[in-house]
Amino acid sequence: MSPTPNPSAAHAMTPATLRTQWQQLPAALRAAIEQHTGRVHRAETISAGLNATFTARLHTETGLIFAKGTPSTRAAGQRREACINPYAQPIAPRLHWHIDIAGWHILGFEHLDGHPAELSPGSDDLPDVTRMLTQLTELKVPTTGCRRIEDRWADAAKQADTDPALLAGNHLLHTDLNPHNILITKRGARLVDWSWPTLGAPWIDTACTALWLIAEGHTPADAERWASAHPAWSTAQSAAIDTFTATSAALWGQIASNEPRPWKLRVRDAAATWAQHRA
Structure with missing residues (x-):
């Protein structure tokens, strides 16, 4: 019998933390996001990725946005990412906005399909x-x-x-x-x-x-x-x-x-x- 192939390392990657849902974010944070996007009609939580606490596809009045965030006290990596985004074009998705409010740091990117x-x-x-x-x-x-x-x-x-x-x-x-x-x-x-x-x-x-x-x-x-x-x-x-x-x-x-x-x-x-x- 042939040996069973090893599973993919990538397929075994799972988030390190439970995802926070859109409605669980502080109301002040959701309002601040909607100042950039217009009203959020629907938010689809995305399970892929390892470190962000909140990752979602936001369906908004101005189009699709990929948003990710983490508590502000653990946002050093996201702050580096925001700083470097202009230099990483056109390979990285464009960062439209970033918010640090109500104890959360959120990045809003162009949505990539x-x-x-x-x-x-x-x-x-x-x-x-x-x-x-x-x-x-x-x-x-x-x-x-x-x-x-x-x-x-x-x-x-x-x-x-x-x-x-x-x-x-x-x-x-x-x-x-x-x-x-x-x-x-x-x-x-x-x-x-x-x-x-x-x-x-x-x-x-x-x-x-x-x-x-x-x-x-x-x-x-x-x-x-x-x-x-x-x-x-x-x-x-x-x-x-x-x-x-x-x-x-x-x-x-x-x-x-x-x-x-x-x-x-x-x-x-x-x-x-x-x-x-x-x-």
């Missing part, structure tokens, strides 16, 4: 993802609002005994290219949830995507062949890719140890497999 990217072998979505990653390397670089990759990953690099300076650069990076953050639309792939905008080498987002390809069933060799089709990949020294894989293995080891959810364990194992392949 699409589906999360399928990154398994043979997926029809991969060409769109390839084109999007090329566009990523062409984004303008913000002057504020971003940490540098060598600082963000310093602890994991120390654990892996690698030199994070090999990852340094001045390109705007997303760094969280899980399939739910890559939406395939009629206009191509779009990238959502810019909670961790980072400056680093131009090939790093391609490497972050390649890690997810491995988690979704590709071999490390196949993932690297896929990555080699991206122009930025040719700028990466072999030692820098070794540093990325070893550091990622340490980083995802920490993440999975702190919260051993099934999808995090899958990505941890993928990162370890890639690091062993490089070694």
